[in-house]
Amino acid sequence: MNKVLMKGNEALAEGAILAGCWGFFGYPITPSSEIAEYMARKLPKIGGIFVQAESELAAINMVYGGASTGERVMTASSGPGLSLKQEGISFIAEAELPCLIVNVSRGGPGLGGIQPSQGDYFQATRGGGHGDYHTMVLAPASTQEMMDFAILGYDLADRYRIPVIIMAEGTLGNLMEPVIVRDEVTSFTEKPWAISGCQGRKPNIINTLHMTADVLEERNRHLFNKYKEIEMNEKRAETFMVEDADIVVVAFGLLARVIKRSVIDARKNGVKAGLIRPITLWPFPDEHIKAVTETCKVLLSMEISMGQMIQDIRLAAEGRVPVEFYGRIGFLPNPEELTRGIIDVAERKGL
Amino acid sequence: MDDEKQILFAGFGGQGVLSMGQFLAYAAMNDGKQVSWVPSYGAEMRGGTANCLVTISSEEIYSPLTEHPLMAVVLNQPSLDKFEALIKPHGWLVINSSMVDRDSERTDLTVLKIPVNELAEEMDNARGANMILLGAYLEKTGVVRAEDAVQHFEAVYKGKKEIIIQKNREAFLAGVEWAKKNW
Numbered sequence: 009m010n011k012v013l014m015k016g017n018e019a020l021a022e023g024a025i026l027a028g029c030w031g032f033f034g035y036p037i038t039p040s041s042e043i044a045e046y047m048a049r050k051l052p053k054i055g056g057i058f059v060q061a062e063s064e065l066a067a068i069n070m071v072y073g074g075a076s077t078g079e080r081v082m083t084a085s086s087g088p089g090l091s092l093k094q095e096g097i098s099f100i101a102e103a104e105l106p107c108l109i110v111n112v113s114r115g116g117p118g119l120g121g122i123q124p125s126q127g128d129y130f131q132a133t134r135g136g137g138h139g140d141y142h143t144m145v146l147a148p149a150s151t152q153e154m155m156d157f158a159i160l161g162y163d164l165a166d167r168y169r170i171p172v173i174i175m176a177e178g179t180l181g182n183l184m185e186p187v188i189v190r191d192e193v194t195s196f197t198e199k200p201w202a203i204s205g206c207q208g209r210k211p212n213i214i215n216t217l218h219m220t221a222d223v224l225e226e227r228n229r230h231l232f233n234k235y236k237e238i239e240m241n242e243k244r245a246e247t248f249m250v251e252d253a254d255i256v257v258v259a260f261g262l263l264a265r266v267i268k269r270s271v272i273d274a275r276k277n278g279v280k281a282g283l284i285r286p287i288t289l290w291p292f293p294d295e296h297i298k299a300v301t302e303t304c305k306v307l308l309s310m311e312i313s314m315g316q317m318i319q320d321i322r323l324a325a326e327g328r329v330p331v332e333f334y335g336r337i338g339f340l341p342n343p344e345e346l347t348r349g350i351i352d353v354a355e356r357k358g359l
Numbered sequence: 360m361d362d363e364k365q366i367l368f369a370g371f372g373g374q375g376v377l378s379m380g381q382f383l384a385y386a387a388m389n390d391g392k393q394v395s396w397v398p399s400y401g402a403e404m405r406g407g408t409a410n411c412l413v414t415i416s417s418e419e420i421y422s423p424l425t426e427h428p429l430m431a432v433v434l435n436q437p438s439l440d441k442f443e444a445l446i447k448p449h450g451w452l453v454i455n456s457s458m459v460d461r462d463s464e465r466t467d468l469t470v471l472k473i474p475v476n477e478l479a480e481e482m483d484n485a486r487g488a489n490m491i492l493l494g495a496y497l498e499k500t501g502v503v504r505a506e507d508a509v510q511h512f513e514a515v516y517k518g519k520k521e522i523i524i525q526k527n528r529e530a531f532l533a534g535v536e537w538a539k540k541n542w
Binding site for chain 2: 011013032179182183184185186262265266268269270272338343344345
């Protein structure tokens, strides 16, 4: 199999192209900019559109427009840029338009820094903009998954008519690894709702304004029926050495992959550790968490934030086992430090 | 995981440390190994040290990061000061002695010194200093066999002018020869 050495951001961009992405609309921001650069080089050559918009607001509304036509479109940004896009994402969610939105995350709040972060977890998993809605959120852990999740993301977006967010720490965007370049996607979901020229059929209308209370309530119920279906079908997580684990770490993204090394090292130090890596952050894989509470003694949420996903872990654990926390800000911790973090909690809990 | 090696390349921005690491990652990948390359980026790059960490293993790589690399290749004094203490016990330290005017304080390490800037100037190829160092490093450590690595210049520098590829290859081979004679 032919492997190509690629940066995470490049692999993601190439994956989107393989999935048939036709339009990229964005505004550059570190550490996501290689995605825009890659698209600027490639898309025009294959009959696609690249627009460096005048602002993030313009970019997300171009995505809104592009997605309305049924084409596969995307944008990529980082923390402050994602905040600016939230109004548009709320509109796109209500209009039920499929699109790919990438957050190569950096630390906040405010301008924050340009080092990796997971502090946008709440923003991504709770909707982020106004109103009742969700986006699907995928968290890759390798350069290969940056490519694969772009392809998967478009498939999920089309099937459920929902915006899909890919959340990757800044380090993952810059991480270079061999990637197996996937085949071009050739089968696509039909989009009879698209604004594609209405000759010979009734016009399609895309609209998010519902002034009548019962119509609006019906719209919300419709969306949440769809979210329920997604929750039934699409929760994904990877488990690692959880079978006999006393302490199960829950972490996502590249951080989770680094923690695999810490789990092995903790075991060398006599601590029976394991790992659950949520792959879908929304829908959150709560059954995976609940299942390990039957056998483990403590859960440990490790995050590059002050503690956000821990709330979902606690909800999933339903008080069966204690949920501890270890967080750092502004960088991706080394495996040695994370091993010490696991061992410290194990010792405090008498494991 | 047992044969996993993590190698840090560090120097000033512009000395070519990131491309040294990329070249090694590429060569190791073509040698059938699992590899990862991760740069430090951001404000640190501007004026301070630039560095990247390459991980090479015959098995799946879990962590592309580490507190304690097995080997460090340092191209300037600030990088030696910053990373010397972090190298794994009994690891390797390769020093560009053109830009570093002190010895290592560690006694457990295998320390190798090479004046790559002088060597590059002698060859009238000032920008090839990093490749001289990489050639010497691979010849001595065998992390990837130098004679295998040298096959990859065309692929790594795809799209660059032939003269640039040629000069980089010459510099790499000069490093290999220097290591054979001096290390």
